[in-house]
Amino acid sequence: MYRLEDLNPVQRQAVEHREGPLLILAGAGSGKTRVLTYRIAHLIAQGVEPWNILAITFTNKAAQEMRERVYSLVGSEGRGLWVATFHSACVRILRSEIGYLPGYSRSFVIYDSGDQLAVIKSCMKELNLDEKKFAPRAIESVISDAKNKLLTPEDFSRRATDYFEQKAERVYELYQKKLLANNALDFDDIIML
Structure with missing residues (x-):
């Protein structure tokens, strides 16, 4: 289970952000992935179905790491979460929509x-x-x-x-x-x- 208390105030503010888009700019090792994984866990805890969440990464390795981190926070409640690279997400969409x-x-x-x-x-x-x-x-x-x-x-x-x-x-x-x-x-x- 995730605990918001594990985050610093700025990270927590980003995780709990509700309205509109949110841009996170931070240097290497500052906790961006942690914020994103906690944000996903928080959305799931707030009732958002995991299959309605899409997290995009640049590499397959990063996608796998993010998926594992989210599952460590929410367990089986994260089943159906879509974490993918740009290319794999687009291929998945194209496979279902290419007929158009x-x-x-x-x-x-x-x-x-x-x-x-x-x-x-x-x-x-x-x-x-x-x-x-x-x-x-x-x-x-x-x-x-x-x-x-x-x-x-x-x-x-x-x-x-x-x-x-x-x-x-x-x-x-x-x-x-x-x-x-x-x-x-x-x-x-x-x-x-």
């Missing part, structure tokens, strides 16, 4: 960087783009950057200003068509979609 995107099915695959590079090289070959003039990794980086800015190939084509970006846009468009044809997503799509 034309052309994709729940059995979609996720291409790793090697797969992505192979598809980009294939696109470049199809578009007669010389790998010596246009480095595939540079094209991959431009596509990734566009996706991280939530730019579709069409959006990116309107913003492509220089010669390299215009060529990258052509690759991006064909690349997305090939991903769709293979019922595949890349890591950037997982966040973007």
